[in-house]
Amino acid sequence: MKRIKLKYFLLIGAIVAVSCTATKESIKKESTVIKHYEPTFESLKQHGAAPEWFADAKLGMYFHWGPYSVPAFGSAWYPHNMYKAKGGVRKHHEETYGSIYEFGYEDFIPMFKAEHFDPDDWAELFKNTGAKFAGPVAEHHDGFAMWDSEVNPWNAADMGPKRDILGDIFKSLKKQGLRTIATFHHARNGQRNRDKPELWGDAYDSHYVYQPYLPTATTDPKLRKLFGNFETIEEFNQYWLDQVNEVVDKYSPDILWYDSWLNLIPEEKRNEMAAHHFNNGIKQHKEVMLAHKQQDLPSEYSVLDYEQGGRRDSWPTPWMTDITLGKSKWMYVEGEPYKTADMVVRNMIDVWSKNGVVLLNVSPRADGVINQEQRDVLKEIGDWMKVHGEAVYGTRAHNIFGFGNAKTGKGHNAGQSSSVNYTANDIRFTVAKDKKSMYIFFLGVPKSGERIEMRSFGGYHRNIPPGKITKITHMGTNAETKFELTTASFFLTIPDVKMNSLANVFKLDLE
Structure with missing residues (x-):
């Protein structure tokens, strides 16, 4: 009987101790919440x-x-x-x-x-x-x-x-x-x-x-x-x-x-x-x-x-780029040509793969009309986002942003969307926050049946996926995609399905 009482009191004591600790932690957490900011750097x-x-x-x-x-x-x-x-x-x-x-x-x-x-x-x-x-x-x-x-x-x-x-x-x-x-x-x-x-x-x-x-x-x-x-x-x-x-x-x-x-x-x-x-x-x-x-x-x-620019490499904290849909103008100008949807989407993918966020500008007329040329481009972008949004929203940069042949320039405007010519040879990555999936972007239209090697992505390199690959599918068609991860490299075979004309994304299921 004494042993039962002893265990009972020990249990109560443990609960009280945990409760006190939790209370102290909550008080400590509450005390760190800022309730008012002063106009000082500190x-x-x-x-x-x-x-x-x-x-x-x-x-x-x-x-x-x-x-x-x-x-x-x-x-x-x-x-x-x-x-x-x-x-x-x-x-x-x-x-x-x-x-x-x-x-x-x-x-x-x-x-x-x-x-x-x-x-x-x-x-x-x-x-x-x-x-x-x-x-x-x-x-x-x-x-x-x-x-x-x-x-x-x-x-x-x-x-x-x-x-x-x-x-x-x-x-x-x-x-x-x-x-x-x-x-x-x-x-x-x-x-x-x-x-x-x-x-x-x-x-x-x-x-x-x-x-x-x-x-x-x-x-x-x-x-x-x-x-x-x-x-x-x-x-x-x-x-x-x-x-x-x-x-x-x-x-x-x-x-x-x-x-x-x-x-x-x-x-x-x-x-x-x-x-x-x-x-x-x-x-x-x-x-x-x-x-x-x-x-x-x-x-x-x-x-x-x-x-109108961006970073040349991935960055550990979020950054931003503002780009305009006009080829060069920010306000509505008669006769101004507009960037194509593929140019905008591919540039945005490059930004996202480097931990960036895009602020896209449109140019209404003085009467309040956003003209059809801009709306057409925006619809193409929106249609692409509806299919591939999972690979974009809530994702984070991989160990490397990707690789490819595109010449991005130097300095503050590296990666400027109006000058960089991205192709299917340019590859970018993003990773889901829960690390249960990863995404490979082709900034163009890869050829069906082509076996593509991504040496910097797999093998003995430290840029391998944050988990074991169980399946790869082509987003938009859901076609299962053949792959091979060896000790030296990674290979992906493009399935024989209709590719997206703006950019193509492959989802890697991870465990």
């Missing part, structure tokens, strides 16, 4: 850079759209170039609309009506393309806000479309189950060259060129805000921050993304921006993030974006 770095949902998402979409879409000429830098004394844009502007002294950039705004803008249609289009997050260019270099702003008098709700473009598209995106992104390009809107006569008319640190006799040197209190023409640059820096904070407070985007020249904004303002965004994420009970280009934000709490 505080902000605790947030981290890329949440799990972002690493899983793989594809997002955004759009360059604003008053600069009205002339549909040159590029989204039309507001910059129309005020420069030389160049084709100034000539085109004067021949089409008249002198810049009679027809300024602000006169395009009433013409930007967006009468066919259908946010529900756009959100459905983005989702069907395969995007997991989407949103607008909230404000480009031109200083025009695409939301209902109390800070910026030049906004889409009060003039032009007289609609809350950002608010409307966010509502539609959320109905489709997509996360949201707001991109900001207005760091270069502030006129920083007013006191540098040697740079007047030519400086690139401000979007609107300055000359005392140009309309951009206006003293009109309201128009000065459009041109970023403040008495002091400190006033503009606060104006920059107030606009971003307004979007965060009113719309709570999941991602704040910044174009180049964010380094022109003082570090203290950038820290205030980051803290405000992160604290709003806590308030909204969701994981938010920051993305930037170049070295404008610390990597400890922000994801680096490569414009």
Whole structure:
């Protein structure tokens, strides 16, 4: 009887001990949860850079759209170039609309009506393309806000479309189950060259060129805000921050993304921006993030974006690239050719195999129409994603990203989608997070019956699959595929089935 009681008390004691330990662990875990971020590096770095949902998402979409879409000429830098004394844009502007002294950039705004803008249609289009997050260019270099702003008098709700473009598209995106992104390009809107006569008319640190006799040197209190023409640059820096904070407070985007020249904004303002965004994420009970280009934000709490480019090799943490569907233009330009679906898909596969995420840009017309040429390409991409999404979403990079013959260039824009010619000789890999499957991508159409050797993938190399291969199938046809893994190499025989014209994927079942 005493032994039974002793065992009983020992059992109770063990349960209490475990309970106490668990309680201590939960208290410890709770104490490490950040409840408020301060605008300092030491505080902000605790947030981290890329949440799990972002690493899983793989594809997002955004759009360059604003008053600069009205002339549909040159590029989204039309507001910059129309005020420069030389160049084709100034000539085109004067021949089409008249002198810049009679027809300024602000006169395009009433013409930007967006009468066919259908946010529900756009959100459905983005989702069907395969995007997991989407949103607008909230404000480009031109200083025009695409939301209902109390800070910026030049906004889409009060003039032009007289609609809350950002608010409307966010509502539609959320109905489709997509996360949201707001991109900001207005760091270069502030006129920083007013006191540098040697740079007047030519400086690139401000979007609107300055000359005392140009309309951009206006003293009109309201128009000065459009041109970023403040008495002091400190006033503009606060104006920059107030606009971003307004979007965060009113719309709570999941991602704040910044174009180049964010380094022109003082570090203290950038820290205030980051803290405000992160604290709003806590308030909204969701994981938010920051993305930037170049070295404008610390990597400890922000994801680096490569414009029209990418990394040459795999990277241990998620990164990003923004590419445009246009061959070179970001806004709608009359006669602009578009990239083909195979070019876009193959480039995206290369990015995914290296732990990257793609932000794909489309270019609506000023009236709010995304033209059929772009829609056709997006449908091809979406159809491919529907079949092969398992090999994309939620996957991670393998020990090596792949191999092949494609020449990807050097530097920041290595892997640029408009210049790299991928073929079936270019192979890429991804691995499921649970390690129960792996995927081999052919960036083209391999020949049926061909026995392909992948020496760097198998054999004695350390790049072998993270498990025993039990079966390989061709995704899309589900055709079982012959393979051989030897001590020296790996061989895959292409089955005699219809191949996909964009890219082909083989699924490896692992145990």
